[in-house]
Amino acid sequence: MTMTATSIDLQPTLTGESIMLRPLKATDSESLYESANDPMIWEQHPSPLRYQRDVFDLQIFQTGLLSKSTLVVVDLKLKK
Numbered sequence: 849m850t851m852t853a854t855s856i857d858l859q860p861t862l863t864g865e866s867i868m869l870r871p872l873k874a875t876d877s878e879s880l881y882e883s884a885n886d887p888m889i890w891e892q893h894p895s896p897l898r899y900q901r902d903v904f905d906l907q908i909f910q911t912g913l914l915s916k917s918t919l920v921v922v923d924l925k926l927k928k
Contacts, residue, residue: 858917872918
C-alpha cells in the first residue's frame with residue numbers, strides 16, 4: 849500500500865451569505881492599523897506601545913500576521 853501526501857490549503861477563501869474569510873495580504877496593513885491604533889486596546893498588554901505605527905508594523909504586521917494561516921473576516925454587507 850502506497851501513501852500519498854495530500855496538500856492542505858492553509859489560506860482558503862471561504863464565502864458565505866454575510867461574511868467572507870480570506871488570506872491576510874500586505875495591502876491590509878492600513879485597515880488593520882486603523883483598528884489597532886487606540887492606546888486603550890494595548891494598555892495592559894506586555895507591549896503597550898503597539899498602537900504606534902512603527903511598533904505595530906514591526907511587532908504585529910510584519911512578524912506573524914503575514915504567516916501562512918492568518919485570515920481576514922470581511923463583512924459582505926458593509927462592502928455594498
